[in-house]
Amino acid sequence: MKTLAVVIGNNNYYGSDKLDNAVNDAKAIADVFSRLGFDVLYKQDCNVNDCVSLLNDFDEKIQNYDASIFFFAGHGFQLDGENYLASIECQVANPNKHHCSKTCITLTEILDILKKNTSKTHIVIIDACRKSFERGGYNSFTPIQAPKGTLIAFSTSPNEGAKDNGFDGHSIYTGALLNYIGREQMSVEELFKKVRKTVYNLTEGKQTTWEHTSLIGDYYFNTGQLVYSVNIPYDEFFIKDKDFKDNGDFFSKLILDLKSCNWHRQNPAIETFQKISPNDLNKNQQFIIGRNLLQANGYANNASTFFENLTTNLKRYTTNEDNHILNGILFEMYFNSNGEFRREKFKNNNFEQVFKLRKDISFKKSFEFLQTILTPYKEILFYIPSDKEDIIDIDIIANSTITKDFLGIEETYQVINKIKVSSKDITKSVSKYGIHGQNKLGLEKALSNFLFAPTDLIKIHNNIELSKIAFIKFDDEDEFPF
Known part of the structure; x- marks a missing residue:
C-alpha cells in the first residue's frame, strides 16, 4: 500500500514553553516510516510558513497515495471547540483564538484534506498537550469525529495532559508507539490498544490514550516490508x-x-x-x-x-x-x-x-x-554487546522441597519461584530451557542463552544453594514439573 506520511516535531517554543523530546519523537517516527517504505514529508520546529507549505504539499500529494499518516509532536490544545497544533510562533502560555488561528494548524484543516479522499485509509497521530499544560489552562482536546476511513489517535484522553518525557529521549506515548509500530502483521487497532496499555501502566493510570476510528478495513503499518535503517551502510x-x-x-x-x-x-x-x-x-x-x-x-x-x-x-x-x-x-x-x-x-x-x-x-x-x-x-534487550563489562544481576528466590521419585526414593529439589532481572520476571521463560535437575551452572547457561549475554557477565543472587533445581508450577501447566 503506497503511503504518504507527514511528520512534524516542535521543540523550540518561546521561553519556558520549550519542549525536550518532541523533535526526537518526530525524527524517530520519520525514520521508522522511511524504513517501512513510506514517503515522508518531515519538518521540525515549524514556523507559520512551514505549516502552510506542509499542508499545501499534503493536500496536493495525497491523491497519489493509497494511505496517509499525519504525525504531530509538540504543544496542542482546544479553544472554543477547535483543536490547535501549535507552531513554534504560537504564544503557548497565553493562547487566544485570534492568535492561534494564525499561528497553529487546526485539526479541521487536516480532516478537510482527508474528507476529500475518503476512498483511502488515513491515520492521524497527535502527541500533544505536553509539559506546560500541567500548570493549568487549556489542557485537553475537544472530542472530534473521524471522517470515513480515518483513525485519529491522541496521546491523552479528553481532560488529561500528556508528558513530554518518560522514555529515554521520548515522550511516554511516542516511546510506547515506537515499541510496537514495527511489529509485523499487527493491525492498527491492536497496535494502539497495546500502546494504551503501556502508557496507562507506565504512568500508573495518570495518562490514557484515546482513539476514534471510522476505518472500514484493516490497516497494518508493517506487512513484512520493514528494513532496519536507511542509515545502515549496506544496500x-x-x-x-x-x-x-x-x-x-x-x-x-x-x-x-x-x-x-x-x-x-x-x-x-x-x-x-x-x-x-x-x-x-x-x-x-x-x-x-x-x-x-x-x-x-x-x-x-x-x-x-x-x-x-x-x-x-x-x-x-x-x-x-x-x-x-x-x-x-x-x-x-x-x-x-x-x-x-x-x-x-x-x-x-x-x-x-x-x-x-x-x-x-x-x-x-x-x-x-x-x-x-x-x-x-534497547528497551526489550537485556544486553547489548560492548567493551563495557556491565554485570547482569539476577535475583532468584527458591525453596527446598523433598519429593519421591517413581521408585519411592526421596529427593531434595530447590524449587525456583521467581527469577528477576531489573525487576522483570523471567521465571516462566527460563523454565522452558529443560534444565530440571541441574545445578547453578546449568541454570547460568540457560540464563545466558535466554538473555543472549555472555556467562561471565551473569551474576546470580540466590537465597539458597542451587544443587538440583526445579520450577514452580505455572497456571497453564497440567502437572507439577517434577
Missing part, C-alpha cells in the same frame, strides 16, 4: 537477503551455495571464499558473506573451523578499522533474512565466541555498529 538487497537472486555470476553462486543448508555445497564455497583476496570483495559482498557464514555454522565443517579461529580469520578483512564480515555476523544474530529484528529468536550459534571479540580493540567499530542498529530495541 537493501543485502539487508533483505532472502531476495538474493542468482545473477549467473561467480559471486551469486558463492552466496547461494552458502545459503543452501547443504554442507556438500557449503564446504567448497567456504574454501573458495577464503582464497579470494579481501581487496576483491566490496563491503556489501563481505557483509552478506558474514551473514551466511553464521548461517552455515552448524551445517558445514569449514564454517565451524572458521569460527574456531575467528579472531585470526576476521582480522585479514579489517580495513580502516571496519570489518564488514564481522558486521554481517553480528547483524545476522539479531536480524532475519527480511531485515527484521528477531526479537527473542536470536541466532546463538557460537555467540559467546563472537561476543568475546568485543574486548579486542581492533573490532571496536563493529560493536559500535551493532550498538547503533540495536538502539531502537
Whole structure:
C-alpha cells in the first residue's frame, strides 16, 4: 500500500514553553516510516510558513497515495471547540483564538484534506498537550469525529495532559508507539490498544490514550516490508537477503551455495571464499558473506573451523578499522533474512565466541555498529554487546522441597519461584530451557542463552544453594514439573 506520511516535531517554543523530546519523537517516527517504505514529508520546529507549505504539499500529494499518516509532536490544545497544533510562533502560555488561528494548524484543516479522499485509509497521530499544560489552562482536546476511513489517535484522553518525557529521549506515548509500530502483521487497532496499555501502566493510570476510528478495513503499518535503517551502510538487497537472486555470476553462486543448508555445497564455497583476496570483495559482498557464514555454522565443517579461529580469520578483512564480515555476523544474530529484528529468536550459534571479540580493540567499530542498529530495541534487550563489562544481576528466590521419585526414593529439589532481572520476571521463560535437575551452572547457561549475554557477565543472587533445581508450577501447566 503506497503511503504518504507527514511528520512534524516542535521543540523550540518561546521561553519556558520549550519542549525536550518532541523533535526526537518526530525524527524517530520519520525514520521508522522511511524504513517501512513510506514517503515522508518531515519538518521540525515549524514556523507559520512551514505549516502552510506542509499542508499545501499534503493536500496536493495525497491523491497519489493509497494511505496517509499525519504525525504531530509538540504543544496542542482546544479553544472554543477547535483543536490547535501549535507552531513554534504560537504564544503557548497565553493562547487566544485570534492568535492561534494564525499561528497553529487546526485539526479541521487536516480532516478537510482527508474528507476529500475518503476512498483511502488515513491515520492521524497527535502527541500533544505536553509539559506546560500541567500548570493549568487549556489542557485537553475537544472530542472530534473521524471522517470515513480515518483513525485519529491522541496521546491523552479528553481532560488529561500528556508528558513530554518518560522514555529515554521520548515522550511516554511516542516511546510506547515506537515499541510496537514495527511489529509485523499487527493491525492498527491492536497496535494502539497495546500502546494504551503501556502508557496507562507506565504512568500508573495518570495518562490514557484515546482513539476514534471510522476505518472500514484493516490497516497494518508493517506487512513484512520493514528494513532496519536507511542509515545502515549496506544496500537493501543485502539487508533483505532472502531476495538474493542468482545473477549467473561467480559471486551469486558463492552466496547461494552458502545459503543452501547443504554442507556438500557449503564446504567448497567456504574454501573458495577464503582464497579470494579481501581487496576483491566490496563491503556489501563481505557483509552478506558474514551473514551466511553464521548461517552455515552448524551445517558445514569449514564454517565451524572458521569460527574456531575467528579472531585470526576476521582480522585479514579489517580495513580502516571496519570489518564488514564481522558486521554481517553480528547483524545476522539479531536480524532475519527480511531485515527484521528477531526479537527473542536470536541466532546463538557460537555467540559467546563472537561476543568475546568485543574486548579486542581492533573490532571496536563493529560493536559500535551493532550498538547503533540495536538502539531502537534497547528497551526489550537485556544486553547489548560492548567493551563495557556491565554485570547482569539476577535475583532468584527458591525453596527446598523433598519429593519421591517413581521408585519411592526421596529427593531434595530447590524449587525456583521467581527469577528477576531489573525487576522483570523471567521465571516462566527460563523454565522452558529443560534444565530440571541441574545445578547453578546449568541454570547460568540457560540464563545466558535466554538473555543472549555472555556467562561471565551473569551474576546470580540466590537465597539458597542451587544443587538440583526445579520450577514452580505455572497456571497453564497440567502437572507439577517434577
